[in-house]
Amino acid sequence: MITLDVFSLLQAPFIQRAFLISIIIAVLSSILSIFIVLKKISLIGDGLSHTAFGGLALGYYLSIFPLWIAAITVVLGSIGINKALRSTKISGDAAVAVFLQLGLAGGITLLSLARGFGVNLESLLFGSILIVDYTQIVTAAVVATITLTIIFLFFKEMVYITFDETQARAAGIKTWIFDYLLSILSGVVVIIAIPIIGVLLISALLVLPALISTQITKSFKQTIILSPLIGLITVIFGILASVIIDAAPGGTIVLVGLAILALVFLGKRIQGSIVNSKRK
């Protein structure tokens, strides 16, 4: 009976819209996650998503295009975070924490002042499969096309910087431009992912796919292929779980991702034990 219910739910247009936007977000965030994880700036997603929360709160408080205000805030935040990350006066994680706290504190204050925004705050924080419309899907598709084109155009340079920033600078690459570019692109992904994943858990999609794939792959080429596949599996099964147990998709998507990571670690451990026992 439950199977039948789930099957009929999957045919519902709102679920299909949720799957469509999730697939776009999964591919995009998974590709970006490779550069983010390998550059060891995994906390950037948290900083950006909380900045987005502050921006959304400001937009709702002022009643002017909340997503656009959030987008502007995130782009400014990504520039600020990157500037702070490059600064020698403050450590990278502290720099991200400052922006995270600023966004969250600003958002909570505005929320208290407005006594709620007249929107479902829970869906903003944890995501919802109910609030995705076709305009958001088209926006996500356009953003994904532009972002992937930019990555394709500067792929060599971004790979070099990811490999070793000092060596890239020594080779004449203006690394600061690409650092800002990566931050801004990550910020844009955060904005388009808010409806489905929610503000609080977006950063996981900018970390888990690469974190999982780099445990398995033996080359960068394999990582570029495997990371989006893992991202896709994570969001598809995450949304399915969300539908089946009627929970917020943000939580189920991240839990699926973490389950895959745990399985990979377990698999590697077993493989290591087998290799060791064969040596003995």
Next chain:
Amino acid sequence: MEDRPIVELHDVGVKYPNGVTALEGITIDINSKDLIALIGPNGAGKSTLLKIILGLIKPTSGSVKLFGCSDLSKNLKYVGYVPQSALVRDPNLPFNVYETVMIGRTPVVGLFHGTKAEDKQKVEETLKLFGIYELKDRKIGQLSGGQSQRVFLAKAMVSEPKLLLLDEPTSGVDAASKKEFYNILERLNKERGITVILSSHDISVITKIANRVLCVNKSQFFCGENEDFSADAELHKVYGHPVEIVDHHDHP
């Protein structure tokens, strides 16, 4: 470009904002086909000097020219660099040997261009030249110190540079790999005419293969031809105490 010095350093110095002097009064012209042994104790400013030549650190005094040009960034594509930290790699870094060496082609390939068949051919040739072709599918984090060192030298050489800067490339590497490394380096210098600046603590070996020696410890203690270098006296001055050179017979 070949007629004038490859690197011109004139009274170069670096002072940090807190007033600490990292380097001062470094003056040297490095000519084509020179192999310079850069010697000095830890913290002497050897890495800083190499980074100044690469434009990674801006000197607070003096002038630097690379291939006759003050705008260092214009000629960086003619420079190969192996940094001190090159051997310290994350085992999970998902780059294999082939990809690592291919990354070295980036300055030559240029912006908005993809790698072509000639780039792939060049990478394969370089892998064979450095004896690492069989390792091409191995992750770089899983290589031994000696193998990793050859990969990073190959990465620096794959763009066919005229100048090679090496910052303590043999630290943490076994004696046999060091010997092999210095042999390759000498061949690159003598047979291919590559200008080399080599910072190292392997004083006995590098003073044998170098034609010139530069001793620094915050300032310049010695700069001259190898035959004029009196190891005991100059090393005593630069290290501040007598230095015993132990010849490990690493080099033929």
